[in-house]
Amino acid sequence: MSFSGFPGGRLAQTPLPNLLFSELIPQIDDLGELKTTLHILWLLSRKRGEPRFVTLQELQGDSTLARSLSGLAATPAEAIEASLKKAVGRGTLLHLLSESGLDHIYLLNSPQGRRTAEKAELGELQLASSTLHIEPAVPSERPNIFVLYEQNIGLxxxxxxxxxxxxxxxxxxxxxxDAFRIAIENNVRNWKYIRRILERWAAEGRDDGTTTQSRSRGGDKSRDRTWYTEEEARKFIQR
Known part of the structure; x- marks a missing residue:
């Protein structure tokens, strides 16, 4: 699977300190640690309120992180735990246990993170995912059509x-x-154009003889046609 590039328009941004690139990343020699570190920085940037932290349970339930670490260990859970151990050992993250001992909590090793850890160790602050009012940072995995749209059309x-x-x-x-592919090949980055391709396929069938929507992967795509003239395409773009 390849990345087709960043789409145009306004995109959400993740603020990262310059020190990450000049000091920390050059030290990291483990792919899992690097991916996990960057992912946690992204998660923390999406949190709301203070203190900001992530838990082991949260990370193990993160499907995006699991896909990112796929193949680096026997299971994603093992890869996450190994990566966290290295990040803590390097000093990137701080590791605490909740008062109950059930929650493994990770904070960024920053002034705010160190103050939070100190208060927690003194008993002045209770860190527990069930008691803190923090907006969940892990989004559910979006359907592929949304990914196709943002990668090929825009925001x-x-x-x-x-x-x-x-x-x-x-x-x-x-x-x-296939409809997205045809639109991109014809330089018509417009959802209405793609929708009309799908509607016509549903109504008239495809050139390969497919008349249902359960077309199997690996079929012959060479017979797909544009379906619309350049004049028709311009009309869709103008709408």
Whole structure:
């Protein structure tokens, strides 16, 4: 699987300290530790309120991190624990146990993180994921159609999101991917154009003889056609 590049438009940003690139990353020689460190920095930036921290349970339930660490250990859980141990040993993260001893808590080794750890150790602050009012940082894995849209068209808007959800319920992933591919090949980065391709396939079938939406992967895509003339495509772009 390849990355097709960052889309145009405004994208969400993650603030990172320059010291991360000039001092910390050059020291990290383990891929799992590097990926986990960057992922935790991203999670912490999405938190709301203070103190900001992540728990082992939170990380082990993070499907994005699990995919990122796939193949680095026997299981994602083992990869996460090994990476956290290295990050703590390096001094990037601080590791605490909750008062109950059930929650493994990780803070960034920053002035704020060190103050939080000190207060927790003195009993002045209780760190427990069940008692802190912090906005969850881990998003659910989004359907592939949203990824395709942002990678190939641009920033997702709420009204478009509803249409994408409906399309995902209606058409197979293969049809959706093929429709996006045809649009990009013809330089028509417009959702209405893609939607009309899908609608025409559903109504008239595809050139390969497919008349249902359960087209199997690996089929012959060479017979797919553009479906619209350049004049029709311009009309969709202008709408």
């Amino acid at each position: 997702l808007q709420p009204m478009i999101a509803q249409e994408l959800e409906e399309a995902e319920r209606t058409y197979s992933p293969e049809w959706i991917e």
